[in-house]
Amino acid sequence: MAKRIGLATWQEITTGCVVFDPGSASEYHTGSWRAQRPIWDNAKCIKCGICYVFCPEGCVQQSEDGFFKANLDYCKGCGICAHECWPRAITIVEEK
Amino acid sequence: MAKRVGMEVAVAVAEAVGQCDIDMAAVYPITPQSHIAEHLSDLVADGKIDAEFVTVESEHSAMSAVIGASGTGARVYTATSSQGLMLMHELLPIASGMRLPIVMGIANRAVSGPLNILNDHSDIMPQRDSGWISIFVENGQEAVDVSIQAFKIAEHKDVNLPVCVNIDGFQLTHMVEPLEFPDQELVDKFLPPRVPYATLHPSKPVTMGAFAMSDYFTEMQKAKDEALINSKKVILEVWDEWAKMFGRAYKPVETYKADDAEILMLTMGSMGETAEMAIDALRAKGVSVGLIKLRLWRPFPFEEIKAVLKAAKKLIVTDRAVSFGGPGGPVFSEIKSALYSEARRPAIYNYIIGLGGRDVTVKDFIGMVEKVIPCSAEKTVDTYEYWGVRES
Numbered sequence: 001m002a003k004r005i006g007l008a009t010w011q012e013i014t015t016g017c018v019v020f021d022p023g024s025a026s027e028y029h030t031g032s033w034r035a036q037r038p039i040w041d042n043a044k045c046i047k048c049g050i051c052y053v054f055c056p057e058g059c060v061q062q063s064e065d066g067f068f069k070a071n072l073d074y075c076k077g078c079g080i081c082a083h084e085c086w087p088r089a090i091t092i093v094e095e096k
Numbered sequence: 097m098a099k100r101v102g103m104e105v106a107v108a109v110a111e112a113v114g115q116c117d118i119d120m121a122a123v124y125p126i127t128p129q130s131h132i133a134e135h136l137s138d139l140v141a142d143g144k145i146d147a148e149f150v151t152v153e154s155e156h157s158a159m160s161a162v163i164g165a166s167g168t169g170a171r172v173y174t175a176t177s178s179q180g181l182m183l184m185h186e187l188l189p190i191a192s193g194m195r196l197p198i199v200m201g202i203a204n205r206a207v208s209g210p211l212n213i214l215n216d217h218s219d220i221m222p223q224r225d226s227g228w229i230s231i232f233v234e235n236g237q238e239a240v241d242v243s244i245q246a247f248k249i250a251e252h253k254d255v256n257l258p259v260c261v262n263i264d265g266f267q268l269t270h271m272v273e274p275l276e277f278p279d280q281e282l283v284d285k286f287l288p289p290r291v292p293y294a295t296l297h298p299s300k301p302v303t304m305g306a307f308a309m310s311d312y313f314t315e316m317q318k319a320k321d322e323a324l325i326n327s328k329k330v331i332l333e334v335w336d337e338w339a340k341m342f343g344r345a346y347k348p349v350e351t352y353k354a355d356d357a358e359i360l361m362l363t364m365g366s367m368g369e370t371a372e373m374a375i376d377a378l379r380a381k382g383v384s385v386g387l388i389k390l391r392l393w394r395p396f397p398f399e400e401i402k403a404v405l406k407a408a409k410k411l412i413v414t415d416r417a418v419s420f421g422g423p424g425g426p427v428f429s430e431i432k433s434a435l436y437s438e439a440r441r442p443a444i445y446n447y448i449i450g451l452g453g454r455d456v457t458v459k460d461f462i463g464m465v466e467k468v469i470p471c472s473a474e475k476t477v478d479t480y481e482y483w484g485v486r487e488s
């Protein structure tokens with residue numbers, strides 16, 4: 001079911017759209033709404049993680065090198081990470 | 097054979113629901129529904145039925161509570177009226193969208209303002225497009241029967257939709273009528289335990305009421321619409337089975353002396369029996385007149401309505417609600433839609449009657465028929481009139 005979201009016909013969807021498989025939200029890429037995206041300047045980043053803490057989508061992740069990036073499958077471009085970032089390492093740019 | 101008892105209809109509805117092996121009810125009292133809430137809570141408190149009665153602080157909570165309980169697979173019931181139904185409004189399409197077989201009794205009452213507690217259909221009409229099966233009853237016996245049938249219809253595997261039973265407030269709820277309750281043994285046979293398509297249970301987690309965006313929403317609405325349209329087949333089957341088991345037949349559109357009638361009148365709800373008396377009086381005077389009683393409001397019985405209107409020259413549609421700034425009463429609009437594609441259709445007249453509990457008497461129905469007799473059926477004019485409104 002989860003893999004068919006967006007593709008299923010009206011006859012194929014389950015009664016009441018009950019989702020029987022757990023984890024389907026992770027398969028639903030809601031980042032398509034986004035009009036803007038965050039860009040990290042790792043030269044300014046102090047790896048404090050406040051972007052990770054404040055992201056309302058929980059889509060900011062720490063890489064192995066300790067820096068952060070947003071998973072653009074889910075990032076809505078809200079800009080909260082950039083607003084909270086005190087070294088001003090994050091800028092919000094228009095999607096093209 | 098079941099015994100006849102004299103009982104107030106609202107109390108009888110609670111008794112009938114008590115025969116349905118419900119697991120849970122959440123009912124917030126509101127005039128004129130309160131006696132359903134009171135008696136159902138009595139049945140639970142006295143240990144006469146094995147169910148949870150959840151006391152809630154509003155109708156919004158009542159509907160929310162039965163949605164949650166129904167999601168666990170429970171058989172649930174609620175009831176309301178007027179402002180209470182308006183407060184539930186937000187949740188009604190959620191209940192049908194989640195395809196939960198909730199049964200709700202509605203003691204139909206006028207919606208404010210001005211504040212009014214008496215009967216008309218202005219509470220159910222704004223809920224028309226909520227995706228609920230909606231049935232009107234005409235007397236106490238029908239209220240008892242349909243309240244039981246509703247569970248079977250709602251829970252059918254091809255339906256899985258909520259059902260509301262419209263019981264005219266006061267005109268029906270507060271009448272003491274001679275009523276026949278079906279034998280419990282037969283009800284148990286008629287209404288087996290619910291088999292839910294999914295349940296909320298930690299042993300097998302599922303998501304109900306999930307999020308759906310534009311890529312998915314249309315398909316969901318289409319599926320719900322098809323389910324509602326197709327529910328008519330199940331409703332007819334359930335009514336057939338009821339007739340065989342209990343001897344009382346139900347049809348989506350009932351008729352009275354309508355077969356050869358040139359003029360037909362249409363009512364919905366408790367006014368039908370008063371209108372029948374008017375038909376008898378007019379027939380005695382030689383007027384070719386008959387009555388149509390619309391029982392099934394959603395899904396709307398298009399085929400049945402077309403079939404009974406085939407030969408009539410004139411049709412009077414009565415409405416107990418107003419569609420402000422609209423084309424006429426809500427029932428009238430539907431009947432007109434049903435007839436648009438027909439090559440042969442009657443001239444149609446709409447009278448708004450019985451608002452806010454105003455009495456509709458035999459004389460009123462006779463008056464409506466006599467008013468359309470001189471109208472030329474060839475010349476169809478839009479008639480949309482508040483019957484008996486004071487004018488200066």
